Amino acid sequence: MPLSTARRAGLVDQVIEQLRTSVSSGEWPVGERIPNETVLVESLGVGRNTVREAVRALAHAGILDVRQGDGTYVRATSEVSGALRRLCGAELRDVLQVRRGLEVEGARLAAANRTDADVAALRALLARRDECLRDGRTDEFARADVEFHLAVVASSHNVMLTELYRGLLEAVAASVATTHEKPVEIVDHGLLLDHIAVGDVEAAARTAGELLDRILAAL
Numbered sequence: 001m002p003l004s005t006a007r008r009a010g011l012v013d014q015v016i017e018q019l020r021t022s023v024s025s026g027e028w029p030v031g032e033r034i035p036n037e038t039v040l041v042e043s044l045g046v047g048r049n050t051v052r053e054a055v056r057a058l059a060h061a062g063i064l065d066v067r068q069g070d071g072t073y074v075r076a077t078s079e080v081s082g083a084l085r086r087l088c089g090a091e092l093r094d095v096l097q098v099r100r101g102l103e104v105e106g107a108r109l110a111a112a113n114r115t116d117a118d119v120a121a122l123r124a125l126l127a128r129r130d131e132c133l134r135d136g137r138t139d140e141f142a143r144a145d146v147e148f149h150l151a152v153v154a155s156s157h158n159v160m161l162t163e164l165y166r167g168l169l170e171a172v173a174a175s176v177a178t179t180h181e182k183p184v185e186i187v188d189h190g191l192l193l194d195h196i197a198v199g200d201v202e203a204a205a206r207t208a209g210e211l212l213d214r215i216l217a218a219l
Helices: 003-024 037-044 048-060 079-088 092-113 116-135 138-154 159-166 169-181 189-198 201-218
Strands: 064-067 071-074
Touching: 003 037, 003 048, 037 048, 048 064, 092 138, 092 159, 092 189, 092 201, 116 138, 116 189, 138 159, 138 169, 138 189, 189 201
Parallel strands: none
Antiparallel strands: 064 071
């Protein structure tokens, strides 16, 4: 590879990482349009072709969505999320069914593998979630609920399972909104945590499944 080509490839990779960070950090939320090409060229200090190649790469990965004549929008927060969205489509029910499978296995493994630190972190997250719910802070409640469920799966200490679940975080947040819009009787999250804390593998899996079953039944 010629030196000039190698340098260009390295620069494109750097821009890809910068754009990916803007998405994963929440600076550019899912569904919103990113700055146009001129702004990106100025802010990143690179040429138009470099920006175009980086955007094209992230669009191919499913993170960005280039709409001719309209701009470029954030489609997903990661390659995993983009792939899952392509596989499941836009149908919330399909995505929630995948979420159910991941959460049930995540709860099962969490009950088997959780540490004392995991349980303490889960209790703190659940307390914050419940406080936001009582106070009617809907947006904060949704974020806290998502963080709690992610922490449950992370307590499985299965890296692949956790990363797959991260790919569904947008869908998890959407399902939280659904429970507020529809009359859904939610399973007590404290019960799920108690099963995990005492290491009751089957009860933890069953409770996690019941929680998603009620959300799915309300769609």
